Amino acid sequence: VIQLEDIWKTYQTGEVSLTALKGIDLTIRRGEFAAIMGPSGSGKSTLMNVIGCLDQKDQGNYLLNGRSISELSANELAKIRNEEIGFVFQSFNLLSKLNLRENVELPMVYAGIGRKARTERAMAALDAVGLADWARHKPNEVSGGQKQRAAIARAIALKPALIMADEPTGNLDSKSSHEIMQLFATLNEEGTTILLITHEADVAAYARRIIRFGDGRIVDDPMKRGA
Amino acid sequence: VIQLEDIWKTYQTGEVSLTALKGIDLTIRRGEFAAIMGPSGSGKSTLMNVIGCLDQKDQGNYLLNGRSISELSANELAKIRNEEIGFVFQSFNLLSKLNLRENVELPMVYAGIGRKARTERAMAALDAVGLADWARHKPNEVSGGQKQRAAIARAIALKPALIMADEPTGNLDSKSSHEIMQLFATLNEEGTTILLITHEADVAAYARRIIRFGDGRIVDDPMKRGA
Ligand SMILES: Nc1ncnc2c1ncn2[C@@H]1O[C@H](COP(=O)(O)OP(=O)(O)OP(=O)(O)O)[C@@H](O)[C@H]1O
Ligand SMILES: Nc1ncnc2c1ncn2[C@@H]1O[C@H](COP(=O)(O)OP(=O)(O)OP(=O)(O)O)[C@@H](O)[C@H]1O
Ligand SMILES: [Mg+2]
Numbered sequence: 001v002i003q004l005e006d007i008w009k010t011y012q013t014g015e016v017s018l019t020a021l022k023g024i025d026l027t028i029r030r031g032e033f034a035a036i037m038g039p040s041g042s043g044k045s046t047l048m049n050v051i052g053c054l055d056q057k058d059q060g061n062y063l064l065n066g067r068s069i070s071e072l073s074a075n076e077l078a079k080i081r082n083e084e085i086g087f088v089f090q091s092f093n094l095l096s097k098l099n100l101r102e103n104v105e106l107p108m109v110y111a112g113i114g115r116k117a118r119t120e121r122a123m124a125a126l127d128a129v130g131l132a133d134w135a136r137h138k139p140n141e142v143s144g145g146q147k148q149r150a151a152i153a154r155a156i157a158l159k160p161a162l163i164m165a166d167e168p169t170g171n172l173d174s175k176s177s178h179e180i181m182q183l184f185a186t187l188n189e190e191g192t193t194i195l196l197i198t199h200e201a202d203v204a205a206y207a208r209r210i211i212r213f214g215d216g217r218i219v220d221d222p223m224k225r226g227a
Numbered sequence: 228v229i230q231l232e233d234i235w236k237t238y239q240t241g242e243v244s245l246t247a248l249k250g251i252d253l254t255i256r257r258g259e260f261a262a263i264m265g266p267s268g269s270g271k272s273t274l275m276n277v278i279g280c281l282d283q284k285d286q287g288n289y290l291l292n293g294r295s296i297s298e299l300s301a302n303e304l305a306k307i308r309n310e311e312i313g314f315v316f317q318s319f320n321l322l323s324k325l326n327l328r329e330n331v332e333l334p335m336v337y338a339g340i341g342r343k344a345r346t347e348r349a350m351a352a353l354d355a356v357g358l359a360d361w362a363r364h365k366p367n368e369v370s371g372g373q374k375q376r377a378a379i380a381r382a383i384a385l386k387p388a389l390i391m392a393d394e395p396t397g398n399l400d401s402k403s404s405h406e407i408m409q410l411f412a413t414l415n416e417e418g419t420t421i422l423l424i425t426h427e428a429d430v431a432a433y434a435r436r437i438i439r440f441g442d443g444r445i446v447d448d449p450m451k452r453g454a
């Protein structure tokens with residue numbers, strides 16, 4: 001369960017400061033399937049980075065499974081980031097010197113999982129996204145959509161409790177997009193919490209809750225409308 | 228005018244060989260606005276790289292403005308790549324050490340354009356994609372959709388005769404996507420030839436011709452149907 005209360009974040013670039021998150025209140029319950037939509041530059045990825053413990057908020061409370069993340073040690077945070085949350089980055093973030101299988105295995109290496117188990121899970125994840133035959137290719141030897149699918153495979157291989165996917169179908173044709181969304185729907189039925197950012201309405205349609213973002217704020221949230 | 232006759236290309240990865248283009252016949256006339264659609268991994272970016280002289284075909288003829296590109300010197304090829312063709316890459320390819328304005332100016336630096344003219348044109352291009360206020364930000368200090376728009380600005384700043392855009396709206400919300408497509412439509416009215424790869428049907432709708440790709444071949448081309 002994710003609980004954000006009055007979250008603010010400002011970026012400083014030279015003398016320019018830009019407030020990317022302006023008082024975000026958001027609750028995500030276990031097993032939810034939510035999509036975040038909003039204009040380019042409105043703060044969606046920034047919000048994901050704060051939730052995923054990849055970047056720090058300036059102000060406000062963030063409770064993860066009931067515990068304030070400011071109480072967690074650096075080790076506890078790292079463990080959560082790596083084992084509890086599977087992250088599909090908007091720009092994939094694959095390592096160019098490793099092949100696709102090694103890239104998919106990376107979070108499992110950090111989690112201390114043994115080599116045989118890692119390879120089995122990595123190949124299963126690559127197979128789930130249609131990339132089993134490209135396991136030994138490097139990122140610069142595969143297509144844009146294949147890189148995107150490899151990033152998805154890496155996020156799901158460890159079977160994390162929460163998957164955060166930032167524009168996971170931006171480089172995929174509609175058939176591949178639906179295959180990926182079917183995969184997320186199946187994981188969600190098995191109990192995985194899914195939070196995704198997308199600008200495509202038919203991708204957002206797989207979610208049960210669509211949260212709309214605008215200029216650093218949540219401008220619509222079905223869970224908040226009656227309030 | 229682009230004329231491709233029986234173009235073949237195979238990638239070798241270790242002992243694995245994959246034929247990405249299997250006998251492509253394609254003609255693009257001056258002033259055309261064409262879109263290429265097809266599944267992930269079907270060879271679209273590979274085709275763009277061959278047309279843009281960024282990668283070599285293994286077999287077949289490629290005539291650019293009536294001249295076979297195998298007759299062109301390395302210098303002539305470089306000049307065409309840099310000044311005649313504006314390329315929006317699927318993975319943007321912005322340089323992380325330069326700010327957005329410097330990134331947009333880069334093709335103009337190679338073309339020998341003076342500093343004052345470059346800066347004017349770069350700021351006009353950034354303004355056209357809504358990024359004038361981010362000119363001094365570096366790529367890692369802007370959002371995914373902003374990076375994509377900076378890559379588009381760089382492709383149009385030199386006013387090239389041909390623009391090739393590989394998934395130019397993959398990271399953009401629908402409002403920004405339509406603004407970018409309006410921009411391309413305007414450039415096309417002014418005489419620029421536009422060839423874009425997209426998997427989004429409402430982006431392809433701006434083109435006058437939709438070429439469908441599948442497994443390394445053209446599987447539908449309105450210009451070829453009567454034949
Ligand atoms: N440098 C390379 N070395 C080996 N194989 C490659 C290389 N680049 C691409 N491929 C393979 O060639 C095929 C076509 O790739 P290409 O990038 O042209 O596809 P695409 O149609 O652009 O796909 P997408 O829609 O996913 O971007 C894919 O199967 C890919 O794995
Ligand atoms: N590291 C940074 N330094 C300075 N400003 C930043 C940084 N990262 C993002 N920004 C700015 O913060 C704002 C929000 O960025 P964010 O990446 O969260 O947007 P987004 O909603 O994900 O956009 P997109 O849909 O284009 O991916 C943007 O205006 C962006 O320029
Ligand atoms: Mg983003």
Ligand SMILES: [Mg+2]
Nearest residue numbers: 143144272317
């Ligand atoms: Mg591609």
